[in-house]
Amino acid sequence: MKELFAGRHFDRKILVLCARWYLRYKLSLRDLVEMMAELGLDIAHTTIMRWVQRHLPEFEKPWNGYARKGGRSWRVDET
Template sequence: MSKPKSLEELFAVRHFDREVIILCVRWYLRYKVSLRDLSEIMAERGLSLAHTTILRWVRRYAPEFVRRWSRFGTPTGQSGRVDETHLKIRGR
């Protein structure tokens, strides 16, 4: 297994700030926003981005984000047991 990269190594030689990259990737993964809509949202904030740029960011950084975020998540759905409730109605 390879050594995890630091944030500086992860975002080295990138044209945009890492906050912009993280924001775009997070919004794309979390919300149902298309790449073109996301580039329009960034244009409203004064950033000129092509939708293909955001696609490259998602392909590059999504696996790393998942790897880092999975450490903090709690596993769910591992129990196969179901609680049963018995009700007595009129003595039955």
Template sequence: MFKGRHFDQSVILLCVRWYLAYGLSLRDLREMMAERGICVDHSTIHRWVVHFAPLLMERFNRRKRAVTGKWHADETYIKVRGRWTYLYRAIDSVGDAVEFWFSEY
């Protein structure tokens, strides 16, 4: 999947992951990579995201474990960014979180 790429696989995966997970701008990612001594253009990062995001999603979905037939809902009251919120989680019989949802107080 990464054969023939100018940059190392770890750099590409890190940029794609940070872009998708944290909503950073492409220029922010370019600056973050520059701080680490890696000179990469924002358009290159964009091409990585467009190319690798669907491929990674396909691979993750192939490895994703099916949810068991038994699950339960868990509710707790936590503080997020200084505000109290309810955290609802659906947990399967193995103990893995299937889904979660925040609601305001």
């Protein structure tokens, strides 16, 4: 997994933190830019978007081992 982050301008921890917050808490990219600015980092929202798009499959791999597939049958109660 180290080679996945090789050659990046920002530290691996910042990259993972932004992607995780974006996916977990449904923050906007611009919210994340403001949060990183408070930490003294100047990051564009498109950079965070590219990080999420590139690294999302790697973040999903561990989750797929725990997630169970839904069945084909489902029911809705009357309201």
